[in-house]
Amino acid sequence: MDPPPKPSSTSLFQVYLRLRPRPSSLVQLTQQSLYPLLTPPERYLTVEPPVQDGKDAMPTHITLQAPSDSRKRAVEKFAFTKVFEEQAEQLDIFKGTGLVPLIEGVIGEGRDGLLATLGVTGSGKSHTILGSKSQRGLTQLSLDALYRSIKNQLLHTTSHPSLVSSLSAADASEAQILPASSFLDGVYGDVLAERSNSRAPTPMMVGRTSNLPTKYTPKNGLYSQWSILGLSTGYSPRGTGQSIRAVPIAAESEHPARVTGPLPSQLPFWNSPRLTRTQAKLRFGNFQDSTSTTSIPRRNLPHRPSALPQYPDISDVNITTDPNIEYAILISMYEVYNDRIFDLLSNPPTPKDLRRRHLLFKSTEASPDRKVVAGLRKVVCASYEEALMVLETGLMERRVAGTGSNSASSRSHGFFCIEVKRRPRGGAPSAWTGAQLSIVDLAGSERARNAKTAGATLAEAGKINESLMYLGQCLQMQSDCHDGAKPSIVPFRQCKLTELLFSNSFPSSAHNAAPHHAHHHRNAQKAIMIVTADPLGDFNATSQILRYSALAREVTVPRIPSVTSTILSGTTAVPRSQVTSGRVTPNAVSAEEYEAAVSEVARLDEEVDILGVRLAEEEGRRREAEEEWRRAEERAEEVERQVREECWAEMEVKIEAERRRWMGAWCEEADRNDEHLDRKLEILSRGIQIHEDPGPHPDDHIADLESQNEALRRKLDAMERELQCRSPTKSKPRNPSGIAMDSSDAENVGFRLVGLSLESRAPGVAKTPRVKGRKLTARKWDFGEDEEGF
Numbered sequence: 001m002d003p004p005p006k007p008s009s010t011s012l013f014q015v016y017l018r019l020r021p022r023p024s025s026l027v028q029l030t031q032q033s034l035y036p037l038l039t040p041p042e043r044y045l046t047v048e049p050p051v052q053d054g055k056d057a058m059p060t061h062i063t064l065q066a067p068s069d070s071r072k073r074a075v076e077k078f079a080f081t082k083v084f085e086e087q088a089e090q091l092d093i094f095k096g097t098g099l100v101p102l103i104e105g106v107i108g109e110g111r112d113g114l115l116a117t118l119g120v121t122g123s124g125k126s127h128t129i130l131g132s133k134s135q136r137g138l139t140q141l142s143l144d145a146l147y148r149s150i151k152n153q154l155l156h157t158t159s160h161p162s163l164v165s166s167l168s169a170a171d172a173s174e175a176q177i178l179p180a181s182s183f184l185d186g187v188y189g190d191v192l193a194e195r196s197n198s199r200a201p202t203p204m205m206v207g208r209t210s211n212l213p214t215k216y217t218p219k220n221g222l223y224s225q226w227s228i229l230g231l232s233t234g235y236s237p238r239g240t241g242q243s244i245r246a247v248p249i250a251a252e253s254e255h256p257a258r259v260t261g262p263l264p265s266q267l268p269f270w271n272s273p274r275l276t277r278t279q280a281k282l283r284f285g286n287f288q289d290s291t292s293t294t295s296i297p298r299r300n301l302p303h304r305p306s307a308l309p310q311y312p313d314i315s316d317v318n319i320t321t322d323p324n325i326e327y328a329i330l331i332s333m334y335e336v337y338n339d340r341i342f343d344l345l346s347n348p349p350t351p352k353d354l355r356r357r358h359l360l361f362k363s364t365e366a367s368p369d370r371k372v373v374a375g376l377r378k379v380v381c382a383s384y385e386e387a388l389m390v391l392e393t394g395l396m397e398r399r400v401a402g403t404g405s406n407s408a409s410s411r412s413h414g415f416f417c418i419e420v421k422r423r424p425r426g427g428a429p430s431a432w433t434g435a436q437l438s439i440v441d442l443a444g445s446e447r448a449r450n451a452k453t454a455g456a457t458l459a460e461a462g463k464i465n466e467s468l469m470y471l472g473q474c475l476q477m478q479s480d481c482h483d484g485a486k487p488s489i490v491p492f493r494q495c496k497l498t499e500l501l502f503s504n505s506f507p508s509s510a511h512n513a514a515p516h517h518a519h520h521h522r523n524a525q526k527a528i529m530i531v532t533a534d535p536l537g538d539f540n541a542t543s544q545i546l547r548y549s550a551l552a553r554e555v556t557v558p559r560i561p562s563v564t565s566t567i568l569s570g571t572t573a574v575p576r577s578q579v580t581s582g583r584v585t586p587n588a589v590s591a592e593e594y595e596a597a598v599s600e601v602a603r604l605d606e607e608v609d610i611l612g613v614r615l616a617e618e619e620g621r622r623r624e625a626e627e628e629w630r631r632a633e634e635r636a637e638e639v640e641r642q643v644r645e646e647c648w649a650e651m652e653v654k655i656e657a658e659r660r661r662w663m664g665a666w667c668e669e670a671d672r673n674d675e676h677l678d679r680k681l682e683i684l685s686r687g688i689q690i691h692e693d694p695g696p697h698p699d700d701h702i703a704d705l706e707s708q709n710e711a712l713r714r715k716l717d718a719m720e721r722e723l724q725c726r727s728p729t730k731s732k733p734r735n736p737s738g739i740a741m742d743s744s745d746a747e748n749v750g751f752r753l754v755g756l757s758l759e760s761r762a763p764g765v766a767k768t769p770r771v772k773g774r775k776l777t778a779r780k781w782d783f784g785e786d787e788e789g790f
């Protein structure tokens, strides 16, 4: 097989392979005692000797053969840029993978750099990127190299108060930029107050399974993922006073932590007082998590610097910089979880709103030709220690869970971005340009059967595998079109992960830039992929990853003793003497023809074998396609369901709003009516004064009656006198009934009139008697008529 293709201008990634060492003998012993029936795993991977000669020559090829392969499957050979064997250390990886030139490109050329790890779960991706208790990872080493190189040209927010505002003005990603001191104070300053409002903790378990007690409960105590960076908390969140410590694995134990140089203890927030037990309880609450995995708080206290690993030392790494340039470094962190981007450095919008807002990867007004993650929080870090603290804070937010394959399995793809901003010394505030180094810790692909996941963790695994499948397709495309084919056909827009990894892999074109923006031509990013593999791990999962990530691949079919070979061996066994004996039948063929036929059969047989392998591959691809189809259908259903739910929710909101509007209008109308009525009543009560009739005073009434009586009496007297003065011959006047009336009668009449008059004044009395009475009193002419009648 040829040496792996040299990275060309079209290749998107340089691909390195790192093999994970065997677990330490102590771990193996523990495993054996826990699972005595378990057969020790067989190694299925062989590293080929280096193709080139020389002392520093590195292997580039591996062969893969299924362990205990009764079916005699094809032997596959893979080519990588370099293969790092089990004994390789972090420093070897740092120096041997071209990470230093990548950093140089970021500082000097303004070229974006990308470093990513890919592998099956538990194969050592996080170990490579983040390191362990005793060794720094590539992230810390890159940060160290960066800060060492530009420390004399680095601007600080303390000495340049306008630094943050000038960086914000030049930022194209709508980011919230703040100095590290403000950020760290915000996170750790008022720990008590914040903790009580903190988000629900994400399931987390850290440490090797084999090192954990058999029954692992929160009461056993925990240590955070950050401790793998060597920043031991020295603090048990439950206040038990104990923290589980990972038993150092063989490679690590050779390099005990060395603490040298300036320590983060010099930072003010690292010296903040430790929590008391009560405070801790208050702060972390009661960790009664119902999930199968154990929870620890997302943000621990600032860690003690005493365990900070300084190994490996990279003080000999020198990156030359232009002294006329001044720099600022911005750190941001996000994770891709379930195909959505979440900021790892920002707090929830409100303490009550525990849901995180996902961010968009898009072109902005200030960055029309290049997509950026918009709205991230970026922290200006003036020193390596500050950058480490920010990294810790982000890692605490990252989703990690214990699975059957890895006790601290990353459940999201983590992105750690170091933006190196540069401008000429004393340049205008807006003159910032720069490039970014992105370090990506991908979540591992896993088989549900091996990982023994269920529920949400299984769903996460589905999403992880899906995004890794798309990544695989992109990488496959890169290796397929190595020889001059266009890499632009790489289908990277299929999911968020591949978009983030590949969209800056191509140089920006000037015509895409908006005319009102000074166009800054960007070089295509340089990218390094470190594929991690456990030679004793899951064969199928590992071979699948290697298949799509390798730069080249060759399949050899093992020779199977078949009918052909039997014939062949029979042929060779035929003694020449027999062939030439002359006992040849008319149908018999010559020995040469027979041999040619047999070799033709052998060739065809080989072809059949190769076709068999191809068929198996095609079948695998078909299965993948079917799986993709199924997932696409599921996605479509999910989208449909979401749309329905959204529409439903929107409808409900609208109906509710309409109802409220109507209720409001109805209430308003009712109020208006009430008001109107009130006003009317008021007007009425003001305008109409009801006077109560006091009624006649009884004395007045009596006096009145008496005067009337008196008047009548006088009238009667006058009439009597008149009668007496008339001649005695004249007959006595008659009453209407014809009966003669004497004075006593007249008196009676008078009294009756008075009585009638009284009755007529009484309320509710009928008028008829009054008419009668008036008739009696007022009809003087009646008398007159009578008089005339006499």
Ligand SMILES: Nc1ncnc2c1ncn2[C@@H]1O[C@H](COP(=O)(O)OP(=O)(O)OP(=O)(O)O)[C@@H](O)[C@H]1O
Binding pocket: 019, 020, 021, 119, 120, 121, 122, 123, 124, 125, 126, 127, 128, 132, 207, 208, 249, 251, 252, 406, 408, 409, 410, 411, 442, 443, 444, 445, 532
């Ligand atoms: N090169 C190495 N040297 C020493 N220990 C290693 C190495 N690689 C991995 N390990 C150990 O193996 C375990 C699993 O590694 P790690 O967590 O890095 O896996 P991972 O690939 O990131 O898994 P996941 O995808 O599930 O997050 C850790 O305990 C780690 O310390």
